[in-house]
Amino acid sequence: MAPLMPYPPPTAIDKYLPPSQHTGKLFLTLTYATSLDSHLSIPLTKVPLSGPETKSLTHHLRTFHDAILIGVGTVVVDDPGLNSRLPGTPLTRQPRPVILDPAFRWKVTRESRVVQTAERGEGLAPYVFVRSEVEVEGDERKRILEEVGGKVVVIETSGKKKWSWHVLSEKMKELDLHSVMVEGGGGVINDLLAEGNLPLVDSVIITIAPTYLGQGGVNVSPRAVTSVADGKRISAVKFTNVEWRILGRDAVMFAQPDL
Ligand SMILES: NC(=O)c1ccc[n+]([C@@H]2O[C@H](COP(=O)([O-])OP(=O)(O)OC[C@H]3O[C@@H](n4cnc5c(N)ncnc54)[C@H](OP(=O)(O)O)[C@@H]3O)[C@@H](O)[C@H]2O)c1
Numbered sequence: 001m002a003p004l005m006p007y008p009p010p011t012a013i014d015k016y017l018p019p020s021q022h023t024g025k026l027f028l029t030l031t032y033a034t035s036l037d038s039h040l041s042i043p044l045t046k047v048p049l050s051g052p053e054t055k056s057l058t059h060h061l062r063t064f065h066d067a068i069l070i071g072v073g074t075v076v077v078d079d080p081g082l083n084s085r086l087p088g089t090p091l092t093r094q095p096r097p098v099i100l101d102p103a104f105r106w107k108v109t110r111e112s113r114v115v116q117t118a119e120r121g122e123g124l125a126p127y128v129f130v131r132s133e134v135e136v137e138g139d140e141r142k143r144i145l146e147e148v149g150g151k152v153v154v155i156e157t158s159g160k161k162k163w164s165w166h167v168l169s170e171k172m173k174e175l176d177l178h179s180v181m182v183e184g185g186g187g188v189i190n191d192l193l194a195e196g197n198l199p200l201v202d203s204v205i206i207t208i209a210p211t212y213l214g215q216g217g218v219n220v221s222p223r224a225v226t227s228v229a230d231g232k233r234i235s236a237v238k239f240t241n242v243e244w245r246i247l248g249r250d251a252v253m254f255a256q257p258d259l
């Protein structure tokens with residue numbers, strides 16, 4: 001895959017990046033690109049929203065994180081590479097792709113881009129998080145992942161459909177992954193922006209592209225929140241330390257959740 005055109009990253013964004021020494025808490029950065037109508041994409045479609053400058057920023061951010069996390073919905077639709085393609089990025093600065101795929105529905109093959117990327121030594125192979133009820137022994141896909149240094153990570157769900165982000169954070173640390181860049185898609189992001197999960201989010205970096213994708217897109221809008229005091233609707237998520245940068249045609253918000 002062709003190296004990416006590098007653009008100088010914005011200055012003075014260190015406070016939004018993982019610390020150089022890990023602190024025992026998983027550092028979580030939520031980052032994605034959105035349209036003006038808060039859509040990530042058109043359903044079942046990969047939509048390039050980021051311009052060259054913000055795509056370069058995303059790849060820059062990937063070199064600061066131990067892991068990059070997406071949901072199975074994204075890996076199935078986008079067939080992503082999930083590496084940093086900034087020229088000269090050493091393997092030691094490549095993030096570990098993590099795919100949330102409880103039912104192991106991703107039909108990974110040797111042609112999958114993330115597998116090819118790992119095979120060429122241009123990125124790391126994925127860890128696929130799967131529910132303990134799913135039979136993976138003898139599954140050809142497990143072998144394909146292991147051949148390039150990836151693995152199926154079996155996680156207890158104790159009958160629940162979803163893993164809590166506390167369980168996911170503990171599992172990441174167990175795997176020696178101490179900082180993660182959560183890139184989407186809609187299901188993953190709306191879940192992470194739910195009230196109870198916000199304390200786990202350290203930084204939010206959102207690219208806003210100058211386009212409307214139109215109704216019925218893959219929308220980012222967290223669950224509504226009402227005030228405990230009077231039961232009235234209040235903002236679902238607020239931010240602090242908010243800074244904006246204009247990169248090419250896109251605006252980028254850097255912020256931290258205001259808990
Ligand atoms: N613009 C951007 O920055 C951006 C970024 C990423 C993706 N996208 C776009 O977004 C679309 C995909 O979004 P999506 O909402 O369909 O899919 P998604 O969020 O990538 O994946 C959702 C699925 O992941 C699994 N999952 C998520 N959270 C989980 C949890 N806590 N525990 C267990 N499993 C969990 C579930 O799988 P099961 O259903 O199997 O239970 C869930 O249905 C694509 O079109 C892609 O191009 C855009």
Ligand SMILES: Nc1nc(=O)c(N)c(NC[C@H](O)[C@H](O)[C@H](O)COP(=O)(O)O)[nH]1
Nearest residue numbers: 033047048049050078080081082083183
């Ligand atoms: N920053 C950003 N701008 C976009 O316009 C867009 N569509 C995504 N989408 C994120 C999603 O996670 C994709 O799957 C990966 O961006 C593809 O990853 P690669 O570049 O193939 O490594 N992310």
